Amino acid sequence: MLTIESFRRDPIVAVIRHSTPDTVIPVVQALKEGGVRSIELTAETKGIAGLIEKVRHEFGDDIMIGGGTILDPETAKEVISAGAEFVVSPTLNVDTIKVAKRYGKLAVPGALTPTEILTAYEHGADMVKVFPANMFGPSYIKSIHGPLPQIPLMVTGGITLDNMQAYLEAGSVAVGVGSNLADPRKLYSEKDFEDLKEKARTFTDKVTQ
Numbered sequence: 582m583l584t585i586e587s588f589r590r591d592p593i594v595a596v597i598r599h600s601t602p603d604t605v606i607p608v609v610q611a612l613k614e615g616g617v618r619s620i621e622l623t624a625e626t627k628g629i630a631g632l633i634e635k636v637r638h639e640f641g642d643d644i645m646i647g648g649g650t651i652l653d654p655e656t657a658k659e660v661i662s663a664g665a666e667f668v669v670s671p672t673l674n675v676d677t678i679k680v681a682k683r684y685g686k687l688a689v690p691g692a693l694t695p696t697e698i699l700t701a702y703e704h705g706a707d708m709v710k711v712f713p714a715n716m717f718g719p720s721y722i723k724s725i726h727g728p729l730p731q732i733p734l735m736v737t738g739g740i741t742l743d744n745m746q747a748y749l750e751a752g753s754v755a756v757g758v759g760s761n762l763a764d765p766r767k768l769y770s771e772k773d774f775e776d777l778k779e780k781a782r783t784f785t786d787k788v789t790q
Contacts, residue, residue, distance in 0.1 A: 582685075583645055583666040583667060583686075583687055584687075585687075585707060585733050587619075587645060588619065588733075588754050588755040589754055589755075591618045591619050591645065592619075592749060592753075592755045592788060593617050593745070593755070593756060593758060593762075593785060593788060594619040594620070594621050594647075594735070594737075594755050594756065594758065595612050595617050595619065595620050595758060595762050595781075596621045596737065596757045596758060596759040596762075597609075597622050597623065597626075597759075597765065598623045598625065598626060598759065598760070598764075598765075599764070599765050599766050600622060600626055600632055600765045601627075601632075601765065602628070602631065604765045604768060605632045605635060605636060605765075606635065607768075607774050608763055608765050608768065608774070608777070609636055609639075609640065609644060611763075611775070611777040611781065612762075612763060612777065612778075612781045613640065613643065613644060614778045614781070615777070615778040615779065615780065615781020615782040615783075615784070615785060616781060616782055616784075616785030616786075617762075617781045617784065617785060618643070618644055619645045619647070619755070620644055620645065621647045621648070621649040621667075621669055621757065622636070622648060622649065623648075623649040623650040624648055624650045624651055624652070624656050625650050629660060630659050630660060630662070630663040631663070633646055633648060633660055633664050633665050634663040634664050636664075637663070638664075645667070646664060646665060646666060647660075647665050647666055647667035647668065647669055647687075648660030648661070648665040648667075648668055648669065649669040649670075649757075650669070650671060651668050651670045651677055652670065652671075652672065652674065652677070653674060653676070653677060654674070654677050654680040656677075657677045657680040657681055658684075661681070665686065666686055666687065667688075667689055667707075668680075668681040668686055668687070668688055668689065669689040669691075669710055669735075670689070670690045670691050671691040671710070671712055672690070672691050672692075673690045673691065673697055673700065673701050677690065678690055678701070678704050678705045679704075682705045687707040687708065688705060688706050688708075689706065689707065689708045689709070689710050689735060690706050690709060691709075691710040691711075691712045692710070692711065693711060695725060695728065695729065698711070698725060698729060698732060698734075699729060699732070702729075702731075702732045707733065708733040708734065708735050708754060708755070709732055709733070709734055709735070710735045710736070710737055710757070711734050711736050711753075712736075712737050712738050713737070713738030713739065714736035714738045714739065714740065715738045715739025715740070715744075716738070718747075719744065719750070720751065722736060722748060722752050722753050723751040725752075726751070730752075733754045734752065734753050734754060735753060735754060735755040735756070735757060736748045736753045736755075736756055737757030737758075737759070738757075740756045740757060740759075740761065741758075741761045742761070742783060742784060745758070745784065745787060745788070746787055749788065762780060762781065762784060763777055763781075
């Protein structure tokens with residue numbers, strides 16, 4: 582069963598946008614071989630439920646698969662039915678949290694201010710996504726953890742190889758990395774996927790140093 586401890590062990594979440602039925606498996610495979618086991622497929626991607634189902638069928642429990650950019654409870658139910666284990670939102674929607682909890686999945690709503698972060702947690706969030714993190718930097722996460730140390734935080738927005746570790750050391754449980762790690766629109770050849778695997782390994786090696 583997916584828990585917050587799962588993210589503590591594998592804190593890098595690859596946020597994948599613009600994937601397709603043809604690219605999603607080789608992208609996830611390359612990331613997995615590079616040591617990245619947490620995958621978030623975003624809901625603005627066409628056919629998101631089918632993509633999540635495809636990954637779930639191919640990789641089973643070897644990959645933690647979630648749905649991202651979930652704005653409403655209907656979409657949350659759709660990705661959960663397809664196999665998503667966690668539901669990530671850029672904003673706080675209480676009904677979306679309720680759907681995730683109803684089906685025993687992790688709810689990760691987005692918030693920014695201390696009031697929003699606490700409100701999300703009080704409504705059942707397992708972890709709160711601080712977005713956009715790059716507007717304030719790692720010091721903001723450390724400041725939030727001062728009065729709210731009990732709330733697990735994930736950061737997204739401008740996360741790179743250079744600043745990732747600083748966010749984790751500031752108290753983030755997980756970091757969501759988007760196109761700085763994987764952009765399916767730029768992956769065409771076998772070499773591209775091999776390069777993606779090596780890039781993923783560079784990220785995971787940084788965490789374990």
